[in-house]
Amino acid sequence: MRNKLASSDQLEALRALAPALAATSGHDVGGGRFATGLASLDDHLGGGLGAASLHDLYAGAGGDAPAALGFALGLAWRAAQATGERRPLIWGLDEGSRREIGRPYGPGLAELGLDPERVLLVEVRDAAALLGVGEEALASPAVGAVVLGAWGESKVFSLTASRRLAMAARTAGRTLMLVRAGADPTPGAAETRWRVRAASSAPLEAGAPGHPAVEAALIRHRGGVAPRTWIMEWDREQRSFIAPPPLSGGLVSRPADRAGHASAPGEGLRRAG
Amino acid sequence: MLVDKDRGALRITAADVTAQRAGLEPGLALADAQARVPTLEAWPHQPGEDDAFLTRLLEDFGRFTPMIARDAPHGLMLDVTGCAHLFGGEAGLMKQVAVRADALGLTTRLALAPTSQAARALARFGNGGRFGRAEARAAVRALSVEALELDPRDATALKRAGLKRIGDLDDRPRAPLAARFGADFPQRLARILSEADIRITPHRPPPPCVHDRRLVEPITETADIERVLGDLLAETTVWLERNGQGGRAFQAGFWRVDGQVRRVTVRTGRPTRDAAAVLRLFREKLAALPAPLDPGFGFDQLRLAVPLIAPLIERQARLQAGGAGLLDPETPDLAPLIDRLTARLGEAAVLRFRSQGSHLPERAAVLVGAEEAGEGVAWPQPAPDDPPSRPLQLFVPPQPVEAVAEAPDGHPFRFRWRRVVHDVARAEGPERIAGEWWRSRTQRTRDYYRVEDREGRRFWLFRQGQYGDAEGPRWFIHGLFP
Numbered sequence: 001m002r003n004k005l006a007s008s009d010q011l012e013a014l015r016a017l018a019p020a021l022a023a024t025s026g027h028d029v030g031g032g033r034f035a036t037g038l039a040s041l042d043d044h045l046g047g048g049l050g051a052a053s054l055h056d057l058y059a060g061a062g063g064d065a066p067a068a069l070g071f072a073l074g075l076a077w078r079a080a081q082a083t084g085e086r087r088p089l090i091w092g093l094d095e096g097s098r099r100e101i102g103r104p105y106g107p108g109l110a111e112l113g114l115d116p117e118r119v120l121l122v123e124v125r126d127a128a129a130l131l132g133v134g135e136e137a138l139a140s141p142a143v144g145a146v147v148l149g150a151w152g153e154s155k156v157f158s159l160t161a162s163r164r165l166a167m168a169a170r171t172a173g174r175t176l177m178l179v180r181a182g183a184d185p186t187p188g189a190a191e192t193r194w195r196v197r198a199a200s201s202a203p204l205e206a207g208a209p210g211h212p213a214v215e216a217a218l219i220r221h222r223g224g225v226a227p228r229t230w231i232m233e234w235d236r237e238q239r240s241f242i243a244p245p246p247l248s249g250g251l252v253s254r255p256a257d258r259a260g261h262a263s264a265p266g267e268g269l270r271r272a273g
Numbered sequence: 274m275l276v277d278k279d280r281g282a283l284r285i286t287a288a289d290v291t292a293q294r295a296g297l298e299p300g301l302a303l304a305d306a307q308a309r310v311p312t313l314e315a316w317p318h319q320p321g322e323d324d325a326f327l328t329r330l331l332e333d334f335g336r337f338t339p340m341i342a343r344d345a346p347h348g349l350m351l352d353v354t355g356c357a358h359l360f361g362g363e364a365g366l367m368k369q370v371a372v373r374a375d376a377l378g379l380t381t382r383l384a385l386a387p388t389s390q391a392a393r394a395l396a397r398f399g400n401g402g403r404f405g406r407a408e409a410r411a412a413v414r415a416l417s418v419e420a421l422e423l424d425p426r427d428a429t430a431l432k433r434a435g436l437k438r439i440g441d442l443d444d445r446p447r448a449p450l451a452a453r454f455g456a457d458f459p460q461r462l463a464r465i466l467s468e469a470d471i472r473i474t475p476h477r478p479p480p481p482c483v484h485d486r487r488l489v490e491p492i493t494e495t496a497d498i499e500r501v502l503g504d505l506l507a508e509t510t511v512w513l514e515r516n517g518q519g520g521r522a523f524q525a526g527f528w529r530v531d532g533q534v535r536r537v538t539v540r541t542g543r544p545t546r547d548a549a550a551v552l553r554l555f556r557e558k559l560a561a562l563p564a565p566l567d568p569g570f571g572f573d574q575l576r577l578a579v580p581l582i583a584p585l586i587e588r589q590a591r592l593q594a595g596g597a598g599l600l601d602p603e604t605p606d607l608a609p610l611i612d613r614l615t616a617r618l619g620e621a622a623v624l625r626f627r628s629q630g631s632h633l634p635e636r637a638a639v640l641v642g643a644e645e646a647g648e649g650v651a652w653p654q655p656a657p658d659d660p661p662s663r664p665l666q667l668f669v670p671p672q673p674v675e676a677v678a679e680a681p682d683g684h685p686f687r688f689r690w691r692r693v694v695h696d697v698a699r700a701e702g703p704e705r706i707a708g709e710w711w712r713s714r715t716q717r718t719r720d721y722y723r724v725e726d727r728e729g730r731r732f733w734l735f736r737q738g739q740y741g742d743a744e745g746p747r748w749f750i751h752g753l754f755p
Contacts, residue, residue, distance in 0.1 A: 070755020106626030
């Protein structure tokens with residue numbers, strides 16, 4: 001009798017878990033979506049990225065880490081906005097990232113149109129602590145979205161860990177962006193997986209670097225959406241990703257621009273270090 | 274027996290009971306002592322060790338009362354007002370103190386009196402014991418005038434005048450005594466006679482709210498420790514509620530059977546009396562301690578103190594307050610998350626950005642603890658339509674790079690950073706930022722450039738110094754743009 005009771009309890013628990021399990025293993029991605037602002041991307045993904053999901057972002061190379069973090073912060077900001085209240089972002093960063101790309105800088109956030117007062121920075125030592133921060137943050141109803149930045153390969157990023165994070169995001173109904181640099185993609189439970197690279201910006205007058213531009217390649221989607229690559233700019237005023245201006249938009253960076261603003265290296269050139 | 278060098282000879286500074294029975298008193302030269310007792314054992318006196326031991330002792334005896342102080346040169350003063358009932362009355366308390374001291378191998382003399390100075394006199398110059406107000410007065414009157422701890426010359430003068438006991442002085446008018454021995458003399462007399470009291474200055478300021486649990490059986494298991502902490506927190510919550518206060522810091526003290534004391538403090542961003550939340554913080558903190566809590570043979574006393582209290586403002590009141598940002602009353606409450614992360618990772622790990630209004634990039638904004646009070650200045654608004662002029666990530670300090678640039682103030686064409694050569698495709702600059710000359714004369718002016726390499730990566734570089742300077746210009750990378 002007791003045994004039967006216990007098993008019926010377990011069954012009940014299993015039933016309660018079923019929808020969440022379906023979400024992490026199946027194709028249905030519930031919990032709403034948030035738009036990136038880039039129409040071609042949002043259309044391709046059927047309205048945007050899953051709001052209650054884990055998204056894996058891989059920097060194309062170490063040097064693309066700032067671009068990947070910028071992309072993740074922009075997306076996370078939009079996800080937090082989509083929750084309807086002024087909920088803050090939690091930004092976790094491991095020691096490796098801080099060593100390689102420096103510490104987050106408030107004025108830089110403000111320059112992206114992201115209010116630094118609404119970002120809580122959590123600096124941790126290693127990947128394990130970083131994942132702990134992710135789970136802890138998702139457990140708080142006050143959090144809008146979470147961005148985690150990690151540097152290098154680590155065994156901590158296992159399939160199990162990925163499933164836990166995906167489940168936590170699903171349960172919380174919040175977005176978690178896991179940004180990894182200096183690491184190759186590993187199997188995971190993320191709804192989408194991206195490879196992010198810095199893209200040449202559309203130059204301004206006198207050949208000045210333009211607005212932040214990023215090349216984001218969707219390399220895997222749990223819903224089976226076909227891989228595709230987009231180049232986009234970040235619009236500070238709209239806090240939105242937009243298509244780059246037509247003239248300069250393109251996959252190929254154009255060294256020809258250089259001649260427009262700078263004279264060829266010549267007499268006046270000096271070396272210093 | 275301990276000896277130390279004094280006036281050119283090794284002299285006894287401390288002698289145990291056996292030595293004192295043999296007539297060896299502090300002050301005696303070691304050579305004389307050895308002549309009298311050839312078998313004596315002497316060690317060099319180490320005042321630092323004494324001091325450290327007394328401090329450990331102080332922590333341990335803090336279990337009896339938080340109002341505890343060192344009583345120079347080698348005593349402890351405990352203010353047990355309102356504590357005795359916890360230990361079975363005054364007699365029970367004294368017994369427990371004696372048992373504890375005995376277990377530590379100490380030779381002690383205890384006195385319990387209505388005032389601290391009377392107790393001191395009775396312990397040091399009498400035989401100790403427990404005294405009520407009237408008894409204390411009588412006992413002190415019987416003490417030698419040395420108990421006043423006067424200058425030796427004054428003590429001798431008193432004795433020569435035939436005033437040998439405190440009682441002799443007490444019977445005389447005080448004014449002439451003040452005229453002869455100084456204005457504070459009557460005060461001193463009044464204090465040891467329990468006519469006047471002076472507050473002791475405790476070793477640690479006593480927290481406003483303290484709850485203790487003494488355990489008959491020492492505990493070692495984490496589950497037991499948490500249960501006791503939970504009980505103490507429940508009592509604390511009742512106290513806080515009754516006083517309309519919330520705690521901003523909670524300190525748990527763990528007294529080990531062998532006298533070791535460990536204290537663990539958790540802090541909260543806002544005053545709280547949520548026992549469950551505080552217990553969770555303790556759980557996190559105890560799990561994350563760099564040196565784990567070692568129960569040894571068990572803890573026999575736990576104390577929960579609230580060193581920092583503040584009026585607990587209810588949620589409703591907060592809604593009327595203005596403000597923005599992380600602790601914005603209109604956003605859902607982030608404080609519990611901040612507390613949990615802080616307990617787990619430490620205060621230095623949970624940070625927020627604060628604008629400082631300096632034009633020098635590394636001082637323009639700082640990262641401060643998320644719970645640190647104080648508002649920064651407003652964040653500078655970026656110029657519309659301009660791309661970011663400040664990087665998302667900053668190197669502090671800036672990292673040196675090798676750069677090739679056009680003199681005198683052209684942007685770099687090429688630079689090498691971390692052994693990788695970057696060819697500059699786009700650049701803007703210079704933005705000249707002068708050093709803060711009022712802080713440091715050596716800070717030099719910097720010329721900043723935003724550059725983008727052929728792969729689309731954006732960097733913030735600066736040149737310090739000019740071409741043609743004696744030192745020449747040096748290039749640095751200060752930050753990275755997304």
